[in-house]
Amino acid sequence: MKTTDVLDTNIPPKPTDSASLAIQEALSRIDPVRRPSVAKRAKDVPVKARPGYLRAATGDASPRQAIKAFCSECVCWDRQEVTLCTALACPLFAYRPFVGKRDKHTATAPDTEPLGDG
Ligand code: SF4
Numbered sequence: 001m002k003t004t005d006v007l008d009t010n011i012p013p014k015p016t017d018s019a020s021l022a023i024q025e026a027l028s029r030i031d032p033v034r035r036p037s038v039a040k041r042a043k044d045v046p047v048k049a050r051p052g053y054l055r056a057a058t059g060d061a062s063p064r065q066a067i068k069a070f071c072s073e074c075v076c077w078d079r080q081e082v083t084l085c086t087a088l089a090c091p092l093f094a095y096r097p098f099v100g101k102r103d104k105h106t107a108t109a110p111d112t113e114p115l116g117d118g
Contacts, residue, residue, distance in 0.1 A: 026038070049077050052072070056070070064097075082098050
């Protein structure tokens with residue numbers, strides 16, 4: 001399959017809403033080989049969390065933002081579940097978002113940080 005085939009079939013030609021425009025803009029900045037996968041995934045991400053996902057997928061996120069996107073996706077974009085994560089051996093456990101610095105190594109109550117912000 002040629003790269004142009006992927007582009008022609010996997011990017012909506014004329015997005016009209018702001019969410020589709022944001023996806024289209026992000027897709028234009030990444031490797032064409034990744035575009036179909038990222039486009040499909042982005043559509044499954046809740047709108048509120050999508051900017052963070054797209055920043056991470058395009059390489060524009062900070063490491064903290066990328067971890068936030070990864071942990072959020074890991075638990076189906078439910079921030080409460082990130083705070084309740086029981087995967088104590090996960091390499092990201094101590095870095096997971098939505099918990100205070102004091103509680104990075106233990107279970108904790110959720111904080112009030114919005115899901116979509118970095
Ligand atoms: S720390 Fe928990 S929520 Fe984050 S990636 Fe690991 S298992 Fe998933």
